[in-house]
Amino acid sequence: MRVLAITKIFPNAAEPLSAPFNRQQFAALARRCDLEVMATIPWFPGAGLISRWSSAGRLAQVPRHELIAGIPVSHPRTLFVPRLAHGAWGPLYAASIVPAVRRHRGKVDVVLGSWAYPDGFAAVIAARLLGVPCVVKLHGSDINVMAKLREQEDVSFLYITHDIASARYVSDRLMVMYAGHIVEAGPTEAVLANPKHPYTQLLLSAVPDPRAPLAVDAETDRGEPPKVINPTAGCRFRERCPLAIDTCSHVTPLPRLLGSAHTAACHVAEADPSMPAAVG
Numbered sequence: 001m002r003v004l005a006i007t008k009i010f011p012n013a014a015e016p017l018s019a020p021f022n023r024q025q026f027a028a029l030a031r032r033c034d035l036e037v038m039a040t041i042p043w044f045p046g047a048g049l050i051s052r053w054s055s056a057g058r059l060a061q062v063p064r065h066e067l068i069a070g071i072p073v074s075h076p077r078t079l080f081v082p083r084l085a086h087g088a089w090g091p092l093y094a095a096s097i098v099p100a101v102r103r104h105r106g107k108v109d110v111v112l113g114s115w116a117y118p119d120g121f122a123a124v125i126a127a128r129l130l131g132v133p134c135v136v137k138l139h140g141s142d143i144n145v146m147a148k149l150r151e152q153e154d155v156s157f158l159y160i161t162h163d164i165a166s167a168r169y170v171s172d173r174l175m176v177m178y179a180g181h182i183v184e185a186g187p188t189e190a191v192l193a194n195p196k197h198p199y200t201q202l203l204l205s206a207v208p209d210p211r212a213p214l215a216v217d218a219e220t221d222r223g224e225p226p227k228v229i230n231p232t233a234g235c236r237f238r239e240r241c242p243l244a245i246d247t248c249s250h251v252t253p254l255p256r257l258l259g260s261a262h263t264a265a266c267h268v269a270e271a272d273p274s275m276p277a278a279v280g
């Protein structure tokens, strides 16, 4: 797979020690796919003329292309106007990299944005230009930016997380996966308020509650994760499931409609009382 990563923070010839986490993550990614990094350099007219000891002056000297940790890195300049409204930065940033992005037409399978804003904003536009999917890597409070982008820019996101509680803030529909299978799916509020599958219930029991007393009898996890290569028949969650019955060890549960647009793949999960009773 060919990946184009767009980021505003990455090591470069002027600042070789910056953003070690991005360098580490992208080096790991480059071992698995064909990666090119577009590490943008904030620039404004006259940046190269000011003191070489200022950050803007140093960055103006960075070459357009270099090899960092074995990864080909390009450094297009993005117009950055100090003191300009933060909201204008994303569009300026995206417009600045359009010529560089166009050169990747037909050479990229997916675009990766390193942060929600402005990288993710620019990555979405780059992906549209190239006609490929886009993935945005989020960090910490980026989730707030994502929620805002979803409302204001009419952008759809596929949000993948281990933190089920955070899904409430950014998603309309939730799918819970276990060992490669979708075990529960439905409207986010319905799944979180009335989880049907024991794995979803376990995930929610692990969400920290800041109002809980320090010593609580939380439901504890047990058992081992299943083999996902050459798995045997039966429910993949059975070794960890407190509700497992004999059937679970030899019959793989299929998704059943248990609420309005709410499904779960579990032999014992109960339907909402409002649902018509299953026949047979």
Ligand code: SF4
Residues within 6 Å of the ligand: 197, 198, 199, 235, 236, 237, 238, 239, 241, 242, 243, 244, 245, 248, 253, 265, 266, 267, 268, 269
């Ligand atoms: S099918 Fe059985 S083992 Fe799987 S989640 Fe339901 S009760 Fe548990």
